[in-house]
Amino acid sequence: MAVRHIVFDIGNVLLNFDPEYAYLDLIPDRTERKSFLREVCSRDWIVAQDRVHAWAPGEADLIARYPEKEMLIRSFRERWHDMVPNAITESVAILEQLSAGGADLTALTNFNGETFDEARERFELFNHFRGVTVSGRIGLLKPEPEIFQHHAAAFDLVPEDVLFIDDVVANVEAARDAGWHAVQFIDPDRLRRELCSLEVIV
Numbered sequence: 001m002a003v004r005h006i007v008f009d010i011g012n013v014l015l016n017f018d019p020e021y022a023y024l025d026l027i028p029d030r031t032e033r034k035s036f037l038r039e040v041c042s043r044d045w046i047v048a049q050d051r052v053h054a055w056a057p058g059e060a061d062l063i064a065r066y067p068e069k070e071m072l073i074r075s076f077r078e079r080w081h082d083m084v085p086n087a088i089t090e091s092v093a094i095l096e097q098l099s100a101g102g103a104d105l106t107a108l109t110n111f112n113g114e115t116f117d118e119a120r121e122r123f124e125l126f127n128h129f130r131g132v133t134v135s136g137r138i139g140l141l142k143p144e145p146e147i148f149q150h151h152a153a154a155f156d157l158v159p160e161d162v163l164f165i166d167d168v169v170a171n172v173e174a175a176r177d178a179g180w181h182a183v184q185f186i187d188p189d190r191l192r193r194e195l196c197s198l199e200v201i202v
Contacts, residue, residue, distance in 0.1 A: 053113025
């Protein structure tokens with residue numbers, strides 16, 4: 001295969017993301033903390049926030065459902081930076097190598113619009129991308145087929161020449177359904193081996 005375009009996911013590929021980090025001292029009991037993140041600030045709620053730019057409406061809706069948890073719900077946004085403590089150094093090194101070699105790099109990410117803007121200010125890795133499709137800016141989410149179509153059209157990508165890197169199996173499968181080549185991110189060492197096998201890097 002000829003790889004002319006490389007598309008990166010962001011969360012847990014290039015940036016560490018774990019909501020538990022924000023609640024370690026607020027909910028010291030691990031079982032209680034996991035229950036809160038499973039039942040209140042749940043995965044479904046986080047995904048819904050990734051579909052929009054403005055954070056406040058979704059937060060207000062959740063507080064209306066769980067008024068007794070208002071402080072903890074607001075802490076999700078207030079402590080968002082704690083959930084994204086750092087970049088994944090080894091992954092960024094791969095990105096930098098690809099960039100230095102002249103690769104055409106874009107990113108496709110499920111990310112709330114507000115928090116993405118803050119992440120972009122914090123991390124220089126975004127400077128390596130020709131552009132980024134952010135779910136919260138367009139109202140589409142991976143693995144919906146339309147977001148892959150949108151990204152390809154926005155950046156003039158030829159689907160069969162795209163290599164997509166994402167940690168979520170459903171997103172990898174959706175990219176393949178869109179005609180892209182795709183690999184699941186497990187860890188940086190494995191990604192490097194896969195890129196070498198595809199002769200994307202040496």
